[in-house]
Amino acid sequence: MPEVIFNGPAGRLEGRLHPSKNRKAPIALILHPHPRFGGTMNNEIIYHLYYMFARRGFTVLRFNFRGVGRSQGTFDHGVGELSDAAAALDWVQTFHSEAPGVWIAGFSFGAWIGMQLLMRRPEVEGFISIAPPANLYDFSFLAPCPSSGLITHGGMDKVVPHKDVQALVDKLKTQKGIVIDQEIIPGANHFFKEETDQLINVCANYLDKRIGFDPSQLEDIKESGDKTDSAIQL
Numbered sequence: 700m701p702e703v704i705f706n707g708p709a710g711r712l713e714g715r716l717h718p719s720k721n722r723k724a725p726i727a728l729i730l731h732p733h734p735r736f737g738g739t740m741n742n743e744i745i746y747h748l749y750y751m752f753a754r755r756g757f758t759v760l761r762f763n764f765r766g767v768g769r770s771q772g773t774f775d776h777g778v779g780e781l782s783d784a785a786a787a788l789d790w791v792q793t794f795h796s797e798a799p800g801v802w803i804a805g806f807s808f809g810a811w812i813g814m815q816l817l818m819r820r821p822e823v824e825g826f827i828s829i830a831p832p833a834n835l836y837d838f839s840f841l842a843p844c845p846s847s848g849l850i851t852h853g854g855m856d857k858v859v860p861h862k863d864v865q866a867l868v869d870k871l872k873t874q875k876g877i878v879i880d881q882e883i884i885p886g887a888n889h890f891f892k893e894e895t896d897q898l899i900n901v902c903a904n905y906l907d908k909r910i911g912f913d914p915s916q917l918e919d920i921k922e923s924g925d926k927t928d929s930a931i932q933l
Contacts, residue, residue, distance in 0.1 A: 703760075705790040708782040710771025714762030715740060716791070717753040717920070725824070725910075726795060727752035727802045728788050728816075729761040730809030734774050738808060739767055744829065744891060747899045748804050754917045755906065758798065760791045777812065777836070784816045800824035804902070807859075807889070811836045817846050825849075825909055827902050830856060830889055834863035844871050847878040849905045851898065853887030880905060 703716045729752070731745045732738030739745075740761040752759045764780045765772030772779065788801065801820065804827040805813030811832055817823040818840055826848035831838065850871075852864045861883070871879045882901045887894035907914055 703762075704769075705762075705787070707765065707770070707772070707786045709765045709773070709775075709779055711769075712762050712765070712771070712783060712787065713740075713767075713769040714760055714787065715749065717749070717757075717759040718795070719756055719758040721756060722795070722797045723799060724756050724758050724795075725800045725802060726788070726791055726798045727757040727759045727804060728784065728791070728813070729759065730784060730803070730805035730813045731761070731764065731767075732806050733808035734764050734767045734780075739763055742806065743895055744806050744898065745809070747895065748806075748827070748902065750920060750922060751899055751903050751906070752802070752804070753920050755910070755912050756918060757802070758791065758795050760787055762787050777808075777815075780808075780812050781815050784812050785819065788816070788820065802826065802906075804829070806830060807832055811838070814838065814844075815840060818844075821845065825906075827851070827905070829898065829902075830859055830891075831864060831867060832859050833867040834859055838867055841871060843874045844877055844879075847880075847909075849880045849882065849902065851882040851884065851901055853889060853891060853894065854883050854885045855887060856889045858889035 701716050703714045704711050729748050731740050740763045749761045763770040766774050801823045802825050803813040806829040810828040828850045830852045868881045891898045
């Protein structure tokens with residue numbers, strides 16, 4: 700997949716882009732875990748989410764937040780990272796202007812950033828939020844949440860306890876006009892060690908249902924061989 704460098708609020712940002720052959724394909728933006736704990740765009744879950752969307756015909760972008768990899772700038776406790784995500788979406792939309800909508804998928808810290816971004820972007824049609832850190836960050840900005848989506852987390856997550864994610868889900872489910880799906884991966888910890896395949900299958904099944912996609916039509920995309928970072932936290 701093409702390596703890309705684009706301008707962000709704090710300097711250049713490094714990413715990987717899969718451009719769809721269809722000018723009217725939707726866009727997917729994939730957001731990685733916490734930069735201070737080893738999170739990068741090559742996290743295994745982020746990597747597989749990227750190809751999950753690409754095989755379904757999306758134009759997909761994943762990128763490193765400021766200060767990660769070759770992205771310039773320094774960690775900004777979420778404020779700057781939200782600006783990075785907005786800039787990334789702006790950038791991909793400049794050359795894919797006919798996209799009918801956008802999906803956002805994020806893991807942990809990336810889920811928090813992604814759910815803030817969807818509040819600001821009416822073109823977001825859906826989201827996938829993996830292990831949202833509801834005990835560590837304030838999610839009260841989702842009032843109301845403008846898009847339907849999937850929230851999935853591990854049944855054995857000790858970083859983000861089930862009760863905190865459940866409270867977030869329960870609150871969102873009271874809102875009218877959206878549908879929040881929840882999937883708990885039994886036995887999975889916060890990093891979905893040895894449960895990544897099941898997690899991606901859950902996400903893929905949800906996406907297929909939402910967009911009416913027939914899995915028999917999956918595109919055959921050759922993976923780029925990016926190295927994944929298995930030492931991911933938050």
